[in-house]
Amino acid sequence: MIRADEILETIEMIDRENLDIRTITMGISLRDCASESGERSRQKIYDKITRLAGNLVKTAEDIQTEYGIPIINKRISVTPIALIAESSDDSNYAKWARTLDKAAAETGVDFIGGFSALVHKGYSSGDKKLIESIPEALSTTEKVCSSVNIGTTRAGLNMDAVAQMGKIIKETAELTKDRGALGCAKLVVFCNAPEDNPFMAGAFHGVGEPESVINVGISGPGVVQSAIKKVPDGDFGVVAEVIKKSAFKITRIGELVAREASKRLDTKFGIVDLSLAPTPAIGDSVAHILEEMGLEKCGAPGTTAALALLNDAVKKGGAMASSYVGGLSGSFIPVSEDAGMIDAVKCGSLTIEKLEAMTCVCSVGLDMICIPGKTTAESISGIIADEAAIGMVNHKTTAVRVIPAPGTDIGDIVEFGGLLGSGPVMNVNNYNNCFFINRGGRIPAPINSMRN
Amino acid sequence: MKSFITVIGHDTVGIIASIANILADRNVNILDINQTVMGDMFTMIMMVDTEKLSCQFADLSEKLTEYGKDAGLSVRIQREEIFNSMHRI
Known part of the structure; x- marks a missing residue:
């Protein structure tokens, strides 16, 4: 028999901590x-x-x-x-x-x-x-x-x-x-695009997938943040533990919804994507989770380590809760879709270079970042190459979704509305890379056995 | 099929009676009730059997939410599985 406090905990997660299923x-x-x-x-x-x-x-x-x-x-x-x-x-x-x-x-x-x-x-x-x-x-x-x-x-x-x-x-x-x-x-x-990613804009149905399939992407940064708030004196072992427990609970709901949807639609259940996907709403921010761990602002020294812990603990908790895990599975750090990231950019704490470092330890990449309209195609290609190199060498998915809104410059705010939020235009290193980008050809695949 | 009805808000006269009426009208059997009042805050959790529900689940849910809105309470109904999946391995 389910206890009253368990029922109320679930309701609180949904009502106050923005727990939801991000996508079917x-x-x-x-x-x-x-x-x-x-x-x-x-x-x-x-x-x-x-x-x-x-x-x-x-x-x-x-x-x-x-x-x-x-x-x-x-x-x-x-x-x-x-x-x-x-x-x-x-x-x-x-x-x-x-x-x-x-x-x-x-x-x-x-x-x-x-x-x-x-x-x-x-x-x-x-x-x-x-x-x-x-x-x-x-x-x-x-x-x-x-x-x-x-x-x-x-x-x-x-x-x-x-x-x-x-x-x-x-x-x-x-x-x-x-x-x-x-x-x-x-x-x-x-x-390294995954073939079963339920999240946009990168979702596609891979060639190894069945005729049709249901994939579910979960959410819940607010739940994780609240859990960390309850252990203000805990060391990192304690923090990792409470994140794992929260991720487990969130993912179990994702699994339930995925199975129910696939049954009702007579479609195969594919995967649950264990991603912490933020929205611009207050209390639904990945940046605020990192700050809850003890950083004044997202982007401060220690941010990459905090994100690494978060990302890993979410996977550990989530993997126990679902029989099939896939997609991107990790924490998202889309700037315009995360109130804490937006604040961190506005106050100068978070730069593209720091975001790039953060993408080494989480999914999925440089996401929803507004850059000056005058940024050259070659600079954007350079950003893509850098990010892709991180994915290629580290056997992980990385991606770039940047928005060079024409006529905008550093500090301007670009409004998208809805889940896409609004993004402050960030500085891009403008030193010339045309010769590098225009070489063309293919950067060879990395060697796998020497892992440093 | 079991579901849980949760009512949270300020205590007033007739909350349980009103909910019980809504349920009886729709052929829903009450299996268990658990309520606590702390100060003037009222929390009630009711386990019900919706197997023989005489209307759509969505209609019952809407009716309960509507009653909650009128009475200044948060009222919801959720199928049991969401709690089992989250809290039981």
């Missing part, structure tokens, strides 16, 4: 939708998505009502479109994005991910066309998210793609400048 994401394979005719293929895609995900939103809402746990986002991820579209005679894939957008609107989901290409070792013809279509695709759709994988630990880094993505991000910013360069908030450049 349905992965859908589109591999059977390829056709020589682009039009025919797009119709098949639309039909398949609306057929399989037609009840996704309703099911999530039912679960939310019955269990009393908020489910914030309902999303769809699909097979990277470059793999499907390249069988067709189309040369511009922006209309494929519009088909995804239409399917997302019809099913009522918040986002659809998978306007993606995997080019870590090189481009196929479809990859090339897809990447060139990204700026138009993101500027003419509402719910479509795009990602490009430019490196893996096994393949190294495709520096031609790194150079190109700097330009694509600039172009996307230009085409969506009337909306704070919002297109860039829906575009991620990955190294």
Whole structure:
């Protein structure tokens, strides 16, 4: 029999500490939708998505009502479109994005991910066309998210793609400048992209995934922060222990929701993504967890160590709570989506360089960072290369989602609204790197046996 | 199917009676009630059987929330599994 204090603890987590399920994401394979005719293929895609995900939103809402746990986002991820579209005679894939957008609107989901290409070792013809279509695709759709994988630990880094993505991000910013360069908030450049990530903007349905699948992303920074607050005198062993316990409880709810959703939708249960995903709401910040450990501001010396402890303890607690863990699984540090990160940037405590260091010990990378509009494509490519190198060498996923909003400069605030929040424009090192970026080719894969 | 109804707020006359009426009207059996009053703060946890519920779960949930709103209380109903999954291995 469940005790009263346990019931009240759960309710307090939901009511006061912003515990929620961040996303239920349905992965859908589109591999059977390829056709020589682009039009025919797009119709098949639309039909398949609306057929399989037609009840996704309703099911999530039912679960939310019955269990009393908020489910914030309902999303769809699909097979990277470059793999499907390249069988067709189309040369511009922006209309494929519009088909995804239409399917997302019809099913009522918040986002659809998978306007993606995997080019870590090189481009196929479809990859090339897809990447060139990204700026138009993101500027003419509402719910479509795009990602490009430019490196893996096994393949190294495709520096031609790194150079190109700097330009694509600039172009996307230009085409969506009337909306704070919002297109860039829906575009991620990955190294070691996971195939089962439920979080946007990087979600896509990998080729090794089943026909359709339910992946769930949890949240709960507020719960972890409250738990640490209760042990003000505890040493790091105690802090790690309370984080693990909180992560366990949060993840158990994720597991319950994932299993229930997959049963009701007659779809395979994929994974629970053990991520601490912040929102701009007060009490839902990863930066505040780090500060709760004893740092005056996120970014102060000790921040990377604090994050390493947090990230590891979340995984340890979460891994015990779910049978299948995957996706990004770690703490997110998206600047614009985290009230504590925003404050730390505004007061000068947190810089891009410190964020880069922090990404060595957490998921997922330089995320939702506004940079001056005048930042060159080469500088952005350099940022991508640095971040991807960290992922490649350390066998982990890293990513870059930066927003060079045209006309903005250091200290300006770019407003996105909703979960995407608002971001202070951060300083970028502007020393010239054009010669480096324009070398092209591939940075070879690292050696695995000597681990220093 | 078991669920828990939780009521939190200032104590007033007739909270349990009102909730019991809502439940009886919808064929929900009360299995257990646990209440505490600390000062004028009232907390009640009620275990109910919603197996033979005569309406949609969402309608019952909405009715309880509505009553809570009118009475200045936080009232919710949640299926048992959420607590079991979080607190029991």
